[in-house]
Amino acid sequence: MCHFIKKIFFVTAFTLIAMSACNTPEPVYVLDKAPLIPLPSSVVASDEVMPLGAIGSIRTIGADERLNAITQNFINFWKKHTQQDLLDAVDAIDGDGAITIEIDKSFSPEQEAYKLEIASDKITVKGKTTEGVFRGLKTLEQLVVLSKLRGGTLFLSLPGGEITDQPTYGYRGAMLDVARHFFSVADVKRYIDLLSIYKINFLHFHLSDDQGWRIEIKSWPQLTEIGGQTEVGGGEGGFYTQEDFKEIVKYAADRFITIVPEIDLPGHTNAALASYAELNCNGKATELYTGIEVGFSTLCVDKEVTYTFVEDVIREISEISPGPYFHIGGDESHVTPEKDFNRFMSRTLAIVKKYNKTPMGWYELITADIPEETLLQYWAKTEDFSKVIPKKSKILISAASYNYLDMKYDSLTPLGLSWAGYLPIKKAYDWDPLTLVPDLDSTQIIGLEAPLWTETIEDFDDIAVMAFPRIIGHAEIGWTNATLRKWEDYAHRLSFHGQLLEALDVKYHPATEIDWK
Ligand code: ACM
Numbered sequence: 019m020c021h022f023i024k025k026i027f028f029v030t031a032f033t034l035i036a037m038s039a040c041n042t043p044e045p046v047y048v049l050d051k052a053p054l055i056p057l058p059s060s061v062v063a064s065d066e067v068m069p070l071g072a073i074g075s076i077r078t079i080g081a082d083e084r085l086n087a088i089t090q091n092f093i094n095f096w097k098k099h100t101q102q103d104l105l106d107a108v109d110a111i112d113g114d115g116a117i118t119i120e121i122d123k124s125f126s127p128e129q130e131a132y133k134l135e136i137a138s139d140k141i142t143v144k145g146k147t148t149e150g151v152f153r154g155l156k157t158l159e160q161l162v163v164l165s166k167l168r169g170g171t172l173f174l175s176l177p178g179g180e181i182t183d184q185p186t187y188g189y190r191g192a193m194l195d196v197a198r199h200f201f202s203v204a205d206v207k208r209y210i211d212l213l214s215i216y217k218i219n220f221l222h223f224h225l226s227d228d229q230g231w232r233i234e235i236k237s238w239p240q241l242t243e244i245g246g247q248t249e250v251g252g253g254e255g256g257f258y259t260q261e262d263f264k265e266i267v268k269y270a271a272d273r274f275i276t277i278v279p280e281i282d283l284p285g286h287t288n289a290a291l292a293s294y295a296e297l298n299c300n301g302k303a304t305e306l307y308t309g310i311e312v313g314f315s316t317l318c319v320d321k322e323v324t325y326t327f328v329e330d331v332i333r334e335i336s337e338i339s340p341g342p343y344f345h346i347g348g349d350e351s352h353v354t355p356e357k358d359f360n361r362f363m364s365r366t367l368a369i370v371k372k373y374n375k376t377p378m379g380w381y382e383l384i385t386a387d388i389p390e391e392t393l394l395q396y397w398a399k400t401e402d403f404s405k406v407i408p409k410k411s412k413i414l415i416s417a418a419s420y421n422y423l424d425m426k427y428d429s430l431t432p433l434g435l436s437w438a439g440y441l442p443i444k445k446a447y448d449w450d451p452l453t454l455v456p457d458l459d460s461t462q463i464i465g466l467e468a469p470l471w472t473e474t475i476e477d478f479d480d481i482a483v484m485a486f487p488r489i490i491g492h493a494e495i496g497w498t499n500a501t502l503r504k505w506e507d508y509a510h511r512l513s514f515h516g517q518l519l520e521a522l523d524v525k526y527h528p529a530t531e532i533d534w535k
Pocket of ligand 1: 349350380397
């Protein structure tokens with residue numbers, strides 16, 4: 019009856035009649051059928067119903083400074099989506115009519131675990147850490163948005179019940195290549211916002227390549243004055259000042275996303291070689307490069323100035339990167355002889371450690387003498403990978419044929435490349451990082467990362483249409499236990515997320531694999 023009246027209301031707008039007949043509208047989803055992505059570890063629905071109008075305040079227990087920033091962002095979210103102000107009720111003793119955010123150190127051993135409880139008159143989000151609480155608030159936000167998109171703004175109720183949740187992998191990453199094409203701070207922030215909806219927690223920035231150097235290095239200013247001034251196709255390029263970079267790091271940190279800076283060495287360095295003649299073995303600067311072929315450039319491994327350069331770059335970037343990793347590339351260094359490559363890498367890895375970062379690199383690093391804690395990023399099928407990989411090394415899975423967001427969806431996709439095959443939505447979702455690379459020990463795999471190389475990607479809409487929806491499935495692989503993941507169920511849940519993206523004005527690939535709502 020209530021549901022029926024609500025329907026009539028939407029059609030005829032007889033607000034008062036509907037309101038008096040139906041004070042607590044039915045939620046549009048039962049909690050355990052809500053199309054949440056990533057799928058939580060456990061969802062238990064109750065028959066309670068929570069009208070959003072019943073919530074008037076937010077209170078925090080165990081707050082720290084980061085929690086205060088998150089709470090403020092959540093108050094803004096609530097206002098935008100419910101038109102209601104949440105009063106800050108730090109000292110309230112009773113949680114009725116409130117959203118309570120609680121940090122409880124004894125809650126779980128897991129950093130990102132949370133519990134979200136929705137009762138008829140209150141909502142509670144609890145975590146061991148501020149990060150856990152943040153992930154829980156993201157689940158609550160997704161539930162509000164999905165409910166609103168299905169049910170309309172007025173008479174919105176949430177379904178009651180309890181979600182307990184934690185991630186499978188501690189590293190759930192995306193990578194953005196800002197070297198082939200440059201993207202503004204605003205574009206990067208927008209990508210970060212979208213990634214945070216789906217609980218991605220690392221953003222790897224590919225900051226230098228043959229086509230462009232994208233970060234200010236104060237001791238080597240020509241890197242950006244010369245090397246930053248073009249991009250694939252000959253456009254004007256660009257770069258981040260160190261202040262820009264700090265702004266991005268902070269913006270990401272407020273969304274519990276850690277920035278991983280990458281300077282690709284010793285190959286993929288034409289932009290640096292064009293900026294400084296002395297980095298070349300023949301002492302002559304190269305021409306700037308705007309094509310897309312790879313593997314032709316190398317720093318001069320025998321010159322001492324090369325190591326001064328490498329150390330200055332690693333030092334300056336480490337000083338503005340609070341995250342644990344520094345990525346030194348190492349891929350496709352085809353014109354660096356192997357013994358030179360290994361010698362270069364041994365010195366460079368020591369420099370990374372000197373600046374208190376954990377070294378990270380593409381899997382080609384395995385030929386060098388790498389410190390045990392080096393994080394190796396697996397990207398391509400290779401005969402030797404599982405044979406030569408040190409058994410103690412940690413591995414990040416970024417397989418080109420499953421994770422590369424620049425691979426075309428199919429033969430009709432206008433953007434992207436296809437050297438690793440087409441990557442439709444199902445293929446990008448329906449696999450398991452534990453079994454992808456033979457002979458890897460499950461304890462070695464710390465997670466997965468979805469790179470977006472930008473040879474053909476020129477603006478934010480291009481980023482969006484290649485990333486979405488595949489990055490959403492990628493986020494679920496990283497978060498949700500493989501035993502809970504089923505393609506049909508995922509495809510059904512995903513079908514509701516096209517509306518969510520449209521509401522944010524985000525382009526996505528509307529593949530017919532999905533029965534979009
Ligand atoms: C890579 O795709 N060259 C890491």
